[in-house]
Amino acid sequence: MNGVNVEIRWLEAFVAVAEELHFGNAAARLRMAQSPLSQTIRKLERSLGAELFHRSTRSVELTAAGHALLPHAREVLEQLNIASKAVKLPQGRVYGSLTLGFTGVLNHLSLPPLARAVQQTYPDIQLALVGRIMTQDAVHQLESGSLDLAFVGLPVDSSRINARLLAQEALGAVLPTGHRLAGKASIDLSDLADESFLLPPMSAGSVLYEDTMRACTEAGFYPKVAQEITDPYMVMMLVAAGIGVAVLTEGISAMLPPGAVYVPLGGKPHYMNHGLAWSIRPGSKARDAVLELSEKILPTPKIIM
Structure with a gap:
């Protein structure tokens, strides 16, 4: 000063x-x-x-x-x-602090292995985890510097952010167990045209919202909204309570609460792409080390077009 x-x-x-x-x-x-x-x-x-x-x-x-x-x-x-x-650590040891943003249950396949690997490989890096960060908010916080890394939905609309694909998951329907289609091996999304949907708020900048809207419009309808909610696990809870239906990624099928089932979609497959994002600005040695580690723990998969 x-x-x-x-x-x-x-x-x-x-x-x-x-x-x-x-x-x-x-x-x-x-x-x-x-x-x-x-x-x-x-x-x-x-x-x-x-x-x-x-x-x-x-x-x-x-x-x-x-x-x-x-x-x-x-x-x-x-x-x-x-x-x-x-001044206390041996020369060459990577140290520092990183703040990593994530959405919630949608990151349950990527967050735990990366966090464990950071703790085991770089014990002198303090990793702070910030939950319920939607993609648009993550981009803003990465640009401002309040986040170092963030799990996001792809694509990311910012020239100031780098991102790498971590996973591609098929979208499917989450239905109450008593729903007329709950026992099907797969359904067409058009079968849900008259249902009320649980969706992230449009203003939240959620890639899941965009992917859901794209899939529904391609199926020939615009979804009616029962309630807007940002937390994907709360979406599943409300489906189980019979408030509406939802479109979520297949990875959540093992984490559904009692009263909800996951049903794959037939016909043309729709996917959500999960990524790891960071600012294009030069980062700390700690950030660069974690990014390099992430490529080993969560390698980029081949994308399905």
Whole structure:
């Protein structure tokens, strides 16, 4: 910070209050009294020439300046933590921290093996997992730097993001067990034209939504929406409850809750492509090492056109 003297402990205090939004809780977290904590925040504000929090007797909220400072304060503290590890680790060891975004149950075949491999191969890399990240949101967070890697649906519409195919899964129907078609070996998607569907919100930027809409329109109908929901496992739960039907990938067939069944689609097959995405900006050694490891653990398959 040019011309500004800021102590590390001031930033630690700021981040604690920003995350707790409560001076008492932040003081307890830092193992200090509340009055010295308030004085520390005041020193930081005077040094920066900006108020960082709106304070009242009932609440604490970040100001615009506080919101602007928070990601940089976190980065400074993270870099300091990485630096302290660097002087303790043998030369050549890969260390650092990575944040990996994922959707949820749709990534159950790719997330566990990659996370285990990172822990076993690079024990000095701290891997933080962030769930319920839809593809469009993942792209935005990769571009902003708040995510290092993300599992996404492909294709990704951004010139600032690299992505690699991890898996291609056929789409099928998820039906309540009492549904008239639940016992079939396969069904045509057009058989569900009069049903109500559970779909991700269109605004969420979900590739699953786009793939479902494409498959339905090619089958000759536009699906009626019973409810929009982002979490694929919650979609399966609502199908089991009889709220509607859904189109999901074949990989979830082993994870269905009681009351729901997976039925393959006949006719022209439809697929969802799963990928791993990252920013085109140069990354850390930790990110590059995990990307290289991912190619061994989750090699790119041959795509079916």
